[in-house]
Amino acid sequence: MPMSASLTARARIRAELTQEIKDAARRQLVESGAAALSLRAIAREMGMASSALYRYFPSRDDLLTALIVDAYEAVADATARAEAGVRRRDVIGRWMVTVRAVREWALAHPHEYALIFGSPVPGYQAPRDTIDPAARIPLLLVSILRDALKLKRLSTLEKRPMPRPVRSDLEALGAQIAPDLSRQHIGRAVMAWSQLIGMISFELFGHLHNVIHDYAEHFDYQMRGVAEELGLGEATKARVSA
Amino acid sequence: MPMSASLTARARIRAELTQEIKDAARRQLVESGAAALSLRAIAREMGMASSALYRYFPSRDDLLTALIVDAYEAVADATARAEAGVRRRDVIGRWMVTVRAVREWALAHPHEYALIFGSPVPGYQAPRDTIDPAARIPLLLVSILRDALKLKRLSTLEKRPMPRPVRSDLEALGAQIAPDLSRQHIGRAVMAWSQLIGMISFELFGHLHNVIHDYAEHFDYQMRGVAEELGLGEATKARVSA
């Protein structure tokens, strides 16, 4: 057993350097993207031999995994922090603050966003370590729905016909993460999660270029609509159609 | 002016070889992704000197552009062909066939899909040539809505408050592609387009791994919901909420 003081001495430097490597790697991401992430370039930027990096990460892919996990944790942290600042009863406010926080993190870190929500890096297989961090935001969104239900601020959703395989997937998912929500809500929540990331990706990847100009307002508008369709109505306003 | 016969002789071979190069490039995409697309590897596969490729494409990026344009055209062709097979009055059928065709093309050509709808290739700037092909599917989707309107099979949408900048973007877009549709419908259509690509990307990029198992049924279920929210109701069924 090492003494805690001396362990800290060397181990602290090690932790710091590990961070510095990841920071340099993130800076590199900005310039050339994940596929071109280069250990040699990182070493060059840090002024050390490229072989030294192998004391910290056994291979390029392990560094990539660390970056991916960090990115998931970072966006989830930022989002959870924002969401925690809204009073619990204001479920629509919580929804809007949460989705805005995801978008804002994405705008501030577009390459890390692309790393986790863009096309997978070819030849790279995501290990299990990424599963839990990746689930944090969806779970946060679902927790808002669950609170809304408890607070009686969640409308019932229309029961569209749901084919058996869909039902079985959604019920299994519901049992795991939100046994109190209806299958309609679970289905809607999966869609909402995809809508959130879909909208941000469209903006970031340029698919709305010259179509939408005020992205922030448009995002807000659309996400308010999503909230409504999730049943997060102010006072359970009835929806009409002609 | 060359004789048309002799022109064809050499020019036809040229056209064929250009195709072969793109085919080889597409095969390479599958293995290593767009970022790693290599002229030398293509030349190797084709049994020619790498320098020979420069007679066909002035640079790697030009080849990439050709692949991107081809991919947009291919998915739009496949989709338009499928949509054309449904009788015109069946607007819901047309919607479902169209979105399914996009998904099926994506499943059959995941790397070309990632090329156009995944994260942008770093350091590569998409030229104007890609704009028109990229618009084909959204325009097809909108044409279904317009036909539905003409056939009186399009419900009016609830008028949620629409901030001025959103309205101005959506009205400009509407004026350009569908002057007959309401701004609510235009807004919904943008969302629907993003929902379609968002869902496919989630499936393809593994974000629903172990969550959804029957992707086809789930996609159908969700896209039916999208159709309903677009106002493509069978007989203008009223929606209720508790």
Added chain:
DNA sequence: TGTACATCAGTGAACGCGCGTTCACTGATGTAC
């Protein structure tokens, strides 16, 4: 139809660069007694 000339396709060597990873090594830090 035949011939002189111009264009085009493809070659192979070269330039100058980058990469991930391994390995034997030195010197510093930490551990056990």
Added chain:
DNA sequence: TGTACATCAGTGAACGCGCGTTCACTGATGTAC
């Protein structure tokens, strides 16, 4: 507290590979008269 030893961090050279692009060239195809 002091010393012998083990662990760890970092070096620099090397292996073996890949890449995009240029260039002077040969030989075939197409054009103009």
